[in-house]
Amino acid sequence: MSRIINNPDLVVEDMLEGFIKANSHIIATTENKRVLKYKNAPVEGKVGIVTGGGSGHKPAFIGYIGKNMCDAVAVGEIFSSPTAKSFYDAIREADSGKGVAVLYGNYAGDNMNVKMALRMAKAEGIQVKTVVANDDVASAPKNEREKRRGVAGEVLMWKIAAAKASTGAALDEVIAAAQKSIDNTCSVGIGTAPCTIPSVGHPNFQIEEGTMEVGIGHHGEPGVSVEPLKTASGAAKEMLDIILPDLPIENGDEVVVLLSGLGATPVMEQYIVYNEVESLLREKGIKVHRSYVGNYFTSLEMKGVTLTLLKLDEELKELVDMPAESVGLTQF
Amino acid sequence: MTFKNSNGLFIIKNLVKTIQDNKDYLSEIDGKIGDGDHGINMNKGFTLCGQKIEGRDYNMSKGFQVLGQTLLTDIGGSMGPLYGVFFDELATASEGYEDVDSLVFKNMITAACEAIQEIGNAKRGDKTLLDTLLPAIDAYNAAYNKGDDFKECLMAFQEEAKKGWQSTEDMIAKIGRASRLGERSRGVLDAGATSCYLIVNSIAESIMEML
Numbered sequence: 001m002s003r004i005i006n007n008p009d010l011v012v013e014d015m016l017e018g019f020i021k022a023n024s025h026i027i028a029t030t031e032n033k034r035v036l037k038y039k040n041a042p043v044e045g046k047v048g049i050v051t052g053g054g055s056g057h058k059p060a061f062i063g064y065i066g067k068n069m070c071d072a073v074a075v076g077e078i079f080s081s082p083t084a085k086s087f088y089d090a091i092r093e094a095d096s097g098k099g100v101a102v103l104y105g106n107y108a109g110d111n112m113n114v115k116m117a118l119r120m121a122k123a124e125g126i127q128v129k130t131v132v133a134n135d136d137v138a139s140a141p142k143n144e145r146e147k148r149r150g151v152a153g154e155v156l157m158w159k160i161a162a163a164k165a166s167t168g169a170a171l172d173e174v175i176a177a178a179q180k181s182i183d184n185t186c187s188v189g190i191g192t193a194p195c196t197i198p199s200v201g202h203p204n205f206q207i208e209e210g211t212m213e214v215g216i217g218h219h220g221e222p223g224v225s226v227e228p229l230k231t232a233s234g235a236a237k238e239m240l241d242i243i244l245p246d247l248p249i250e251n252g253d254e255v256v257v258l259l260s261g262l263g264a265t266p267v268m269e270q271y272i273v274y275n276e277v278e279s280l281l282r283e284k285g286i287k288v289h290r291s292y293v294g295n296y297f298t299s300l301e302m303k304g305v306t307l308t309l310l311k312l313d314e315e316l317k318e319l320v321d322m323p324a325e326s327v328g329l330t331q332f
Numbered sequence: 333m334t335f336k337n338s339n340g341l342f343i344i345k346n347l348v349k350t351i352q353d354n355k356d357y358l359s360e361i362d363g364k365i366g367d368g369d370h371g372i373n374m375n376k377g378f379t380l381c382g383q384k385i386e387g388r389d390y391n392m393s394k395g396f397q398v399l400g401q402t403l404l405t406d407i408g409g410s411m412g413p414l415y416g417v418f419f420d421e422l423a424t425a426s427e428g429y430e431d432v433d434s435l436v437f438k439n440m441i442t443a444a445c446e447a448i449q450e451i452g453n454a455k456r457g458d459k460t461l462l463d464t465l466l467p468a469i470d471a472y473n474a475a476y477n478k479g480d481d482f483k484e485c486l487m488a489f490q491e492e493a494k495k496g497w498q499s500t501e502d503m504i505a506k507i508g509r510a511s512r513l514g515e516r517s518r519g520v521l522d523a524g525a526t527s528c529y530l531i532v533n534s535i536a537e538s539i540m541e542m543l
Contacts, residue, residue: 009372054409076408080369080373083408083412085404108509113408113413115413197369199369200359202368204366219367221512
């Protein structure tokens with residue numbers, strides 16, 4: 001594995017320094033080196049939006065700090081939850097007095113650290129509520145949705161909750177919007193080559209050349225099947241066959257499509273897959289209201305894509321259409 | 333049988349060394365069904381604590397407190413909070429006792445284990461560090477209740493911790509990242525149960541040296 005880095009044990013530190021220098025028009029540092037915030041946070045009269053997670057998913061999570069996006073983000077080691085202290089500090093940095101929504105993904109470490117951060121925030125009298133993203137359809141059956149992991153659907157959850165917050169909505173309304181967003185979101189991933197944590201130095205899972213792992217997680221968690229590699233149209237059909245029946249999403253529905261690369265799959269290929277996804281949706285009478293194609297939520301240099309569909313209603317449509325400015329997602 | 337709390341920083345110093353010595357072993361075990369970074373993260377936290385206690389005349393309670401707080405504030409993931417509350421409770425439950433006897437230690441490990449269970453939601457048999465800790469505490473309590481001395485209690489604690497740790501090899505992971513592997517998680521020791529055994533064993537060894 002040829003990497004252009006300095007010290008494999010300090011990739012998070014070095015990345016953060018570069019990220020801060022490159023994005024000072026949006027990002028501000030805090031006392032905690034593992035917490036970054038929107039330069040205008042806390043925004044007066046607005047519910048704070050906080051997230052956090054392990055590193056290695058660029059532009060998630062810090063790339064979604066910005067205007068009408070997240071106010072503060074806690075940063076962990078590669079694929080490892082931020083500390084309780086960092087989540088707590090992010091909550092403090094985001095709180096304007098109107099409360100804070102902590103919107104994060106369903107992983108054991110994040111759940112524990114957020115739980116402890118909530119205790120600290122409560123002791124300080126900060127009002128905090130959480131929504132735990134669990135959009136990865138392949139990670140558990142539908143009747144065990146609470147076990148499902150959070151993946152790229154988190155981006156849409158932040159976008160929507162942050163838009164709601166920027167209307168001046170109260171904490172409960174922001175939480176309700178975030179919950180509705182994630183409840184109507186389904187994702188699935190396909191992996192074609194593994195990734196390596198820099199400090200570990202070798203991949204901790206394998207995907208054989210010429211095969212694809214359907215349902216793979218954002219850290220290489222095993223999927224539901226390993227199959228011979230398909231064409232873009234075959235892969236698109238397979239992913240939609242998993243996602244569409246889950247909610248379900250049917251003829252007449254309107255959706256947001258988020259097709260993200262996992263890190264090493266060229267954006268060109270992502271558009272090829274998107275083309276097939278859109279055609280299949282159109283055939284089924286499902287309308288794409290808005291789409292995002294690109295490296296929105298990656299897993300180091302894993303190869304593959306994730307497909308996320310969000311089923312819209314009028315409120316969600318209005319919120320997802322609201323302008324936003326962040327490193328990872330900007331729309332006018 | 334007692335030891336002085338004021339002499340007990342020895343326990344924490346040995347813990348730091350134990351984790352440092354086993355850094356690669358822990359990562360290797362974790363790599364079989366996890367990320368392969370358990371040793372790296374544990375070593376980072378314990379080494380940081382080692383630096384903070386270096387040259388200080390802390391007692392055992394203060395040492396455990398520094399270790400717990402270091403894990404909570406500097407090490408994230410799952411192990412930061414789990415071991416963070418564990419050592420924090422060992423500190424709290426021993427605070428104010430000049431002499432640590434078998435009853436004080438019983439209360440320490442009971443409180444520490446409860447804190448882990450409260451934050452982690454794992455059960456016995458889920459293939460986690462609790463599969464090391466719970467049988468070890470049961471054995472300690474059984475020895476204590478039948479009137480064994482502190483040293484005998486600690487030996488029972490150590491012995492069942494080891495058996496519990498080894499029992500994770502035949503378990504299927506029910507919680508955390510490895511739980512997605514189902515049957516494939518069988519046949520491999522759990523990394524958390526392994527570090528927990530090293531910790532429990534080291535604490536018991538250190539105390540026995542002081543008794």
